[in-house]
Amino acid sequence: MTSSLIFTVIVAYFIVLVAISFLTSKKADNSSFFLGERKSPWYIVSFGMIGASLSGVTFISVPGWVGDASNQFSYMQAVFGYLVGYFIVALVLLPLYYRLNLTSIYQYLGGRFGFWSYKTGTIFFLISRIIGASFRLLLVANVLQDILFDTWGIPFPMTVIISVLLIWIYTSRGGIKTIVWTDTLQTAFMLASVFLTVWFISNALDLPEGTGVIEAVNGSEYSKIFFFDDFMSNNHFLKHFFGGIFITIGMTGLDQDMMQKNLSCKNIREAQKNMLSMAFVLVVVNLVFLFLGALLYMYAEQNGIDSPKPDLLFSSVAINDDAGQFIGVLFLLGLIAAAYSSADSALTSLTTSFSVDFLGITKNKESLHAVQKNEIATRKIVHVAMSGIIIAVVILLKYVTDDSVISLLMKFAGFTYGPLIGIFFFGILTERSVKDILVPFICLLSIAITFLLWYYSSGAPGISENQLGIFGSYKFGFEIIILNTFITFIGMLAISTRTQIKAQK
Numbered sequence: 001m002t003s004s005l006i007f008t009v010i011v012a013y014f015i016v017l018v019a020i021s022f023l024t025s026k027k028a029d030n031s032s033f034f035l036g037e038r039k040s041p042w043y044i045v046s047f048g049m050i051g052a053s054l055s056g057v058t059f060i061s062v063p064g065w066v067g068d069a070s071n072q073f074s075y076m077q078a079v080f081g082y083l084v085g086y087f088i089v090a091l092v093l094l095p096l097y098y099r100l101n102l103t104s105i106y107q108y109l110g111g112r113f114g115f116w117s118y119k120t121g122t123i124f125f126l127i128s129r130i131i132g133a134s135f136r137l138l139l140v141a142n143v144l145q146d147i148l149f150d151t152w153g154i155p156f157p158m159t160v161i162i163s164v165l166l167i168w169i170y171t172s173r174g175g176i177k178t179i180v181w182t183d184t185l186q187t188a189f190m191l192a193s194v195f196l197t198v199w200f201i202s203n204a205l206d207l208p209e210g211t212g213v214i215e216a217v218n219g220s221e222y223s224k225i226f227f228f229d230d231f232m233s234n235n236h237f238l239k240h241f242f243g244g245i246f247i248t249i250g251m252t253g254l255d256q257d258m259m260q261k262n263l264s265c266k267n268i269r270e271a272q273k274n275m276l277s278m279a280f281v282l283v284v285v286n287l288v289f290l291f292l293g294a295l296l297y298m299y300a301e302q303n304g305i306d307s308p309k310p311d312l313l314f315s316s317v318a319i320n321d322d323a324g325q326f327i328g329v330l331f332l333l334g335l336i337a338a339a340y341s342s343a344d345s346a347l348t349s350l351t352t353s354f355s356v357d358f359l360g361i362t363k364n365k366e367s368l369h370a371v372q373k374n375e376i377a378t379r380k381i382v383h384v385a386m387s388g389i390i391i392a393v394v395i396l397l398k399y400v401t402d403d404s405v406i407s408l409l410m411k412f413a414g415f416t417y418g419p420l421i422g423i424f425f426f427g428i429l430t431e432r433s434v435k436d437i438l439v440p441f442i443c444l445l446s447i448a449i450t451f452l453l454w455y456y457s458s459g460a461p462g463i464s465e466n467q468l469g470i471f472g473s474y475k476f477g478f479e480i481i482i483l484n485t486f487i488t489f490i491g492m493l494a495i496s497t498r499t500q501i502k503a504q505k
Helices: 003-024 030-038 042-065 075-099 107-112 115-152 156-171 176-204 212-218 237-253 256-262 268-303 310-318 325-358 369-398 405-429 436-455 480-494
Strands: none
Touching: 003 115, 003 156, 003 176, 003 325, 042 176, 042 256, 042 268, 042 310, 075 237, 075 256, 075 268, 075 405, 107 115, 107 405, 115 156, 115 256, 115 310, 115 325, 115 369, 115 405, 115 436, 156 325, 156 369, 176 212, 176 268, 176 325, 212 268, 237 256, 237 405, 237 480, 256 268, 256 325, 268 310, 310 325, 325 369, 405 436, 405 480, 436 480
8 A cells, every 4th residue: 555545545534524624613603612502413423423432442452452362352241331331321321411401511510519529520531531532543643653654754743743633623613513423424434444344354365255254253263252261360251341331431421522422412312312322333343343353363364464563453454465455445544534533522522621611611692792702712722722732642652651552541441430430420329418629539549549459469560470469360350440430439428428418419
């Protein structure tokens, strides 16, 4: 695949995105930027959220995950947990957000507990989403650097700046109103890319049509889904399944990025239809990605293709001359679509959260024109600032991380989203009030305790390879988020009283 073809595909793709932005951002104001004027069709939101939920991490890192004998298809255990988590989000959290008519979901914490809880929830989201979005962009920037920009002698920091600049260009005016439609296009590209790639790789492997692909993967060394034999290992079914439930509640239900799209729907019923329909589609799509991973490893072995690390497997196969240019183009379109459908909404939600939660920008249509004009200018400054922060974090992560991105992302989510789940569900499940000023300390203490328990457990950095951890041979997996949530909940209980809550149950 030539550099000129790669460049042409990227430029053509972004011209389409900018055109969509131009059409959807006419007469744009803060109401359309933050909530899309609550006019987004649920089925459009649902389809677009598939791409945002998957991101470049799924597109690149999930297929690479399959090659480890201790992983194989074990990721599906977490995906089944995700499904349960989406039901909890749809039936518990969405009704709460719509009933309170929230622009930022963290406004709930302000009404339920007070100022410090509100700001704590917002800060944890900002940190979580900045680093999460940066991890996702890092993955894509690494691939683009490997297949294009290294050839041109462009340094990695410039690759990141170009990537974020392109996102800023098409999100700066319309915000979520634009994102809903660009995500729809990008999801279509991503799904078409993965399904067509499966088909082409299957043909290249001379697999029989129909069930031949399923039989080949099922008979391979990559297809084991359920791991029940060793509870002490980090991939046991219960750890993945229940960890998956909590990850969905945190990374979707308590994440302004994902909820901002749902809040742009016309009403609660449409938002719930969006969430539940997306949940079932994601189960199928994740399974297809794992199938793709198995096929890629089989193809790479057959053709003698070496990948320096699992996250670069897909790109190593796609740009190989034997695979053909069509697979290369499919890979590139799918990668860009998956990456930017997540990154663009992250940038928009970060702007929304900081503008609403810290700067007090409202969507009050009755505000004076001059006030609205000033608020729009402020929001644009925040949008630029958030872009700069993401650029800096991506470049920093480049030089301090070396593991599979999906593994790092899930591990990181356990530390930052756990406190959010703990304080939100303490408010939902109890009628106790808390000493609001102590909430930030409880959340930080919970992270510190969780980190230390993980760090000195078997297989973690604080324990050498042949040593047992503080829990013997027990290894933490996705369930680290459950531990963090539980510690936060207990901490909230410790600083609570039975006095009547102020509002918002």
